[in-house]
Amino acid sequence: MDPYQTLEQLRQLLESKQISAEELCRYFLDRIAQFDQQTNCFVSVEPEQVLAEARGADKTRDQGINGQLSGIPVAHKDNFCVRGQRTSCCSNLLRTFISPYDATIVKNISKEGGIYFGKTNMDEFAMGTSNQTSTWGPVRNPWDLSRVPGGSSGGSAAAVAAGFVPVATGSDTGGSIRQPASFCGVTGFKPTYGRLSRYGMIAFASSLDQAGTLTRTAQDAATMFRIMQGHDPRDATSEASWSDDKRVSVKHPLTIGYAASLLNDLDSEIVARIEGSRETLERLGNKFKDVEVFDQDLALSSYYIISCAEASSNLARFDGIRYGTRTKSASSIQELYENTRSQGFGDEVKRRLLAGTYFLSTNSPENYVQKAQKLRRMVYALYQELFQKVDVVLAPSAPSTAFRLDEQLDSTDMYRQDRFTVPVNLCGLPAVSIPCGLVNGLPIGVQLIGPQYGDELILDVAYRFQSETSWHLHRPKL
Amino acid sequence: MSDAEKETICADLELILEYVDQIHTVPTDGIDPLVHPIDIGHLRTSDEPETSAHENLNQTESVKTAEGFYVVPKVIEP
Numbered sequence: 001m002d003p004y005q006t007l008e009q010l011r012q013l014l015e016s017k018q019i020s021a022e023e024l025c026r027y028f029l030d031r032i033a034q035f036d037q038q039t040n041c042f043v044s045v046e047p048e049q050v051l052a053e054a055r056g057a058d059k060t061r062d063q064g065i066n067g068q069l070s071g072i073p074v075a076h077k078d079n080f081c082v083r084g085q086r087t088s089c090c091s092n093l094l095r096t097f098i099s100p101y102d103a104t105i106v107k108n109i110s111k112e113g114g115i116y117f118g119k120t121n122m123d124e125f126a127m128g129t130s131n132q133t134s135t136w137g138p139v140r141n142p143w144d145l146s147r148v149p150g151g152s153s154g155g156s157a158a159a160v161a162a163g164f165v166p167v168a169t170g171s172d173t174g175g176s177i178r179q180p181a182s183f184c185g186v187t188g189f190k191p192t193y194g195r196l197s198r199y200g201m202i203a204f205a206s207s208l209d210q211a212g213t214l215t216r217t218a219q220d221a222a223t224m225f226r227i228m229q230g231h232d233p234r235d236a237t238s239e240a241s242w243s244d245d246k247r248v249s250v251k252h253p254l255t256i257g258y259a260a261s262l263l264n265d266l267d268s269e270i271v272a273r274i275e276g277s278r279e280t281l282e283r284l285g286n287k288f289k290d291v292e293v294f295d296q297d298l299a300l301s302s303y304y305i306i307s308c309a310e311a312s313s314n315l316a317r318f319d320g321i322r323y324g325t326r327t328k329s330a331s332s333i334q335e336l337y338e339n340t341r342s343q344g345f346g347d348e349v350k351r352r353l354l355a356g357t358y359f360l361s362t363n364s365p366e367n368y369v370q371k372a373q374k375l376r377r378m379v380y381a382l383y384q385e386l387f388q389k390v391d392v393v394l395a396p397s398a399p400s401t402a403f404r405l406d407e408q409l410d411s412t413d414m415y416r417q418d419r420f421t422v423p424v425n426l427c428g429l430p431a432v433s434i435p436c437g438l439v440n441g442l443p444i445g446v447q448l449i450g451p452q453y454g455d456e457l458i459l460d461v462a463y464r465f466q467s468e469t470s471w472h473l474h475r476p477k478l
Numbered sequence: 479m480s481d482a483e484k485e486t487i488c489a490d491l492e493l494i495l496e497y498v499d500q501i502h503t504v505p506t507d508g509i510d511p512l513v514h515p516i517d518i519g520h521l522r523t524s525d526e527p528e529t530s531a532h533e534n535l536n537q538t539e540s541v542k543t544a545e546g547f548y549v550v551p552k553v554i555e556p
Contacts, residue, residue, distance in 0.1 A: 083499035166534050193515045207514050210554065214524045235520050237514070293522050301498040331551050342479050350479075355516055359490070369503050373511030379505075380512050411490050428515025 001027050003163030004475055007072060007220045009424050010166060016070045021057040021071025025050050025115055028073050030225070032118075032164050035478045038315035041159040043078050043136045044086055044344050044474075045118035053115045060113070066111030068227055074114040075168040075429045078122050079157050080198040082106050082213075089202050090134035091124045093324045101172055102230045103200025105169060105211050117165050120154030125315065125344045126176055126204045128152050129417040130403070133348045138405060139469065141183060142476040143442055145278040147402040150180030150417075156214045164322055167215045173204050174303055175398075175421025177212045178433035178447060182397035185435045185443030185474055189200055189221040191455050193428030194239035196225075197232035202319055205239070205310035208303070208425040217472055218434060218462035226242065226454060231472030248454035253285035254461065259293040262420065266399060273437030274396055280468055281394065281461070288391050294379045296419040298447035301424040302379065304415060305359050305372035312356030318344065337381055348406040351411065380427045387451040395449060396420045430455040434462045435471040444476065 005013070013019045027049050036042055050073070057071040069221040076082060081090045081099035088094040102110070110116065123133040131139040131154025139154040141147040142162040149158040153170030157180035160168055170177040172190035181188025190212040201211055213224045258278060263271045278288060320326035320340030327339035345353070359368040386393065397420060403409070424431045429452060433445040448465075450458040466472050479487070542549040 096540060100539070164555055177512075196517070237516070237518060240518070240521075241515065297497075298501060299505060301501045304494070305501070321540065321550055322536070326541040330551055333551050336551055347483075347487070351487055353495070355491055355494055356486065358495075368498070368501075370511050371506060372498075373500055373510045373513055374506035377503060377509050377512035378506070380515070410493060412493055414499075415494075426512075426515065 002226075003028070003031055004216060006217055007069070007166055007215075007223050009071050009468055011068075012330055015066070020056040020117065021061070022051060022136040024053040024071060025073055025117070026222050028117070028165060033163060036164065039140050039142055039158055039162055040137055041139055041155045041162060041164060042075070043121050043155070045089060049194045053254065055094040057113055057115060058191045061411070061462055064207040067111065069224065072114055072167075073117040073165045074109050075117045075120050075156060075159055075165045075386055076106060077153055077168065077170050077235055077292065078119040079126055079171055079202040080106055080169055081118070082116060083200070085119065087119070087202070088135070089125050090122050090136055091344065091349070092135045092347065093320075093340070094388060095105060095135060095317050096325060097323050099200075101200065104197035104207050104234060104425070106200065106220055107438055108228050108230070109156040120153075120159050121150035122297050123154065124184050124349050125202070125311070126152040126171055126173055127311070127348050127352055128187030129414055131155065131180070131348050132405065135346065140405070141402045142386050142478055143185065144402065147404055147442070148183065148397070150192070150402065152176040152180075153188075154180045154215060156326035157186055157188065160184070160186045160214045161218065161476055163475070165450060167213060167220060169203055170212055170214050171204075172210050172212050172425065173208045173307060174425050177214060177432060178421050178445070179398045181214055181433040182445030183284065183402040183443065185445075185476070187215050187218055187435070187472060188240060188433040188445070189215070189459065190424065190431050191225060191229070192430045195229050195293055195455060196235055197235045197238045199232050199234040203314040204234070205307035205311060205365065206314060207403050208307055210425070215313070218432060218459050218466055220461070221432065222456070222459045224460070226318075226346050231416065246453045248462045250456050250462070251391075252460070253287065254391040255287050255289055255389070257291035257386060259286050259395065261318035262293065262296070267439070269277070269439040270396070270400070273439065274394075277436040277465070278394060282440050282464060284468060286403060291386055291390060291393065294382050294423060295397075299379050299423045300415065300419050302372040303418070303426055304355075305368050306376065306426075308352045308356030308454050309359045309369045310356070312353045312360060315349070315353055367420075376426050379423050383423070383429065390459060392454065395447045397398060397447045401444050424449055426436075428452055430458055432458050433464060435474070436469075437471055443471070
C-alpha cells in the first residue's frame with residue numbers, strides 16, 4: 001500500500017474492492033501510530049470511531065450508495081468544530097471544549113462519505129507561522145524533524161506530507177495554508193473569500209479568514225473544493241449571490257503576471273526554483289508580463305493592524321463563562337475575565353490581542369484601523385487593475401524554506417514570513433501554493449494568484465504545471 | 479500577567495508599532511476604507527423566530543451553571 005495516493009487513486013481502489021474502507025483507514029491509523037510521535041501532527045485521533053465510520057462506509061458501498069469521498073480519510077484543522085469532538089484551536093483556553101455542532105465544511109465532507117480522521121495541530125487560534133504556539137507542543141516537519149512545518153495549518157500540511165492522510169482542511173487568514181504547504185512540499189489552496197462557509201470555523205479575523213485544503217495535487221484540491229463550496233445561510237459572508245456567471249472561465253494559454261521585484265532579497269537557490277517554474281509555465285505555452293505589486297511591508301502592516309483589531313473583537317467571547325477553561329482564582333467578575341484570559345491565552349495571542357485593542361482604541365484623527373483599511377483599498381485597487389492586464393500572477397509562497405525550531409526570530413521577522421501571502425487575503429483572492437523544487441533537501445513552493453472567482457482557473461494552471469513536473473511527487477523519509 | 483511577562487510584551491509591542499507606523503507615511507486622502515473584500519451589500523434575514531439549537535447541550539460546556547443560568551462571581555455589589 002502506497003500512503004501517497006491521490007483521492008482518485010484511492011477511490012478506484014475502494015470502488016474496485018481491492019481494499020475496504022476499514023482496511024484503508026486501519027492502514028493510515030497504523031501509520032499515524034508508528035510515526036506521529038515524531039511529528040506531532042495530530043492533537044486527537046479516535047481509532048475506534050474511525051473504524052466504525054469506515055465499516056459504515058463499506059456497508060453503504062455494498063448497498064450501492066457512494067459519495068465522492070466514501071471511505072476516504074480526511075483530517076480537520078483543530079479550529080473546525082466537529083460535533084462531539086474536542087475543538088481546542090490548540091489553546092489552553094479551549095483545551096476541554098467539546099463542540100456541540102459540526103462546521104458546515106465538516107458536514108459537507110461527511111455528506112460525501114469522507115471519514116473524519118482526527119484533528120490536526122496548529123498555531124494557537126491560527127496566530128503564527130511556525131506551529132510553535134500550540135498548547136499541544138510544536139509540529140515537526142517530516143522533511144527534517146529539527147525544522148518547523150510552517151503555520152498556522154502546520155499539522156495539516158505535515159500530516160499530508162507524512163502520508164498520514166490524503167487530505168486535510170486548513171484555514172488561511174494571511175498565508176496559513178500556503179506557507180506551510182511550501183515548507184512541507186504539498187499543495188495548499190485558499191479559495192476566493194466567500195466561496196466556502198466559515199460557519200463552525202473558529203474566527204480569528206473575520207474579513208480575512210478563509211477555509212481551504214492541503215492535498216497532494218491540484219486535482220485533489222479541485223475535488224475537495226467542489227465538495228466543500230456553496231452558499232451557507234449560517235455564514236453572513238458566504239457568497240449568497242453566487243452563480244456560475246461569476247466564475248472566471250478556465251482557458252489556456254494565459255498571460256501570467258510576474259513581479260521580479262519580489263525576488264530581490266531571496267536566496268539565489270529559491271530564486272532559481274521560481275525562475276524554473278516560470279520556464280515550465282512558458283514551455284506550456286503561457287506568456288509572461290512584468291508587473292508591479294504593492295509595497296510588501298506596507299501591505300503587511302495593513303494586514304497586521306486589521307487582523308489584530310478583528311481578533312481582539314472576535315476573541316472577546318472567550319471569557320471562561322459559557323465554555324472553555326475558567327480560572328479557579330477570581331473573587332469578582334473582572335478578575336474572572338482577567339485571570340481566565342491571562343492563564344488561558346499563550347504569549348503570541350496575548351501580543352496580538354493587546355496590539356489589536358490598542359489599534360482600535362487610538363483616537364487620532366485618522367486612527368490605525370481606518371488608515372490600514374485605506375491601504376487595503378489601495379492594494380485591492382492595484383490587483384483589480386493588474387487583473388485587467390494579466391490572467392493570473394506567479395509569486396513566491398514564502399521567503400525561505402522551513403527554518404529550524406530553535407531559530408530565534410523576533411515578532412516582526414516572524415510576521416514578515418507572510419509578506420508574499422497577505423495581499424491575497426486583503427483582497428479576498430484565490431491562490432494556490434504548489435511545490436516547485438527542493439533547496440538543500442527541503443521543499444519550496446510557488447504561488448498562483450487569481451482574480452476573485454478565478455478558483456478553477458488557478459487550479460487548472462496548477463494541474464497543468466503538475467502534469468509537467470514531479471516536484472509534488474517527492475516525499476520525505478520518515 | 480507577571481511583571482516580567484508585561485516587560486517582554488511591552489518590548490514586543492514597541493517593535494510591532496515601530497514596524498506598522500510606516501503606514502502613516504502614505505498619503506491616503508480621498509480614499510475610502512475597504513472593510514470587506516467582497517461586496518456583500520446589506521444583508522437581511524427574515525424576522526422569524528427559531529428554536530435555539532442545543533441549549534442544554536451548550537450549557538454542558540460551562541464550568542458552572544444552575545437552573546439554566548451561568549454562575550459567575552457577584553456582578554452588582556450591594
